[in-house]
Amino acid sequence: MLLSTHALTGAVVGKTFNNVWIIIILSIVLHYIIDAFRHGEYLNRNSKLNEFWKVAVDIIIGLAILGIIIYFSDLSQIKTRNVLIGTFFSMFPDLLTFLYWKLNFNFLKKSFDLHAWVHRYPPFSKGRDWNLKNAANDIILSLIAIALLLL
Numbered sequence: 001m002l003l004s005t006h007a008l009t010g011a012v013v014g015k016t017f018n019n020v021w022i023i024i025i026l027s028i029v030l031h032y033i034i035d036a037f038r039h040g041e042y043l044n045r046n047s048k049l050n051e052f053w054k055v056a057v058d059i060i061i062g063l064a065i066l067g068i069i070i071y072f073s074d075l076s077q078i079k080t081r082n083v084l085i086g087t088f089f090s091m092f093p094d095l096l097t098f099l100y101w102k103l104n105f106n107f108l109k110k111s112f113d114l115h116a117w118v119h120r121y122p123p124f125s126k127g128r129d130w131n132l133k134n135a136a137n138d139i140i141l142s143l144i145a146i147a148l149l150l151l
């Protein structure tokens with residue numbers, strides 16, 4: 001899934017729960033659950049580091065949407081902190097994947113394998129192509145998350 005989608009769904013976890021440990025664990029678990037939905041990917045296993053500007057754009061869009069929501073909502077300081085913790089940890093598994101994949105942090109192999117396993121469509125299959133059809137679940141989940149954040 002897009003990092004924006006992960007960020008927004010993690011923010012909902014942070015807004016919903018008060019215990020920081022529960023937020024961290026649920027955000028990480030939710031990452032793997034929604035990665036099991038069909039979704040297109042703008043990077044593949046052959047992507048080079050110079051394509052990672054796409055990751056930056058993805059993160060910036062997600063954080064910008066969140067920033068606007070937080071700015072216009074009357075979340076307490078604690079709730080805002082919890083939202084940001086949920087946001088960070090909902091993207092954390094992808095950070096681990098990156099560290100293993102591009103920077104050879106070999107102790108993260110198990111995490112990398114789990115992350116690859118939850119993706120139902122194999123690399124380079126039609127289900128992972130970067131197109132609008134495959135973005136449907138990202139769009140739906142993001143809109144649901146935004147609605148829940150605004151409630």
Ligand SMILES: [Zn+2]
Nearest residue numbers: 001035093094
């Ligand atoms: Zn992921």
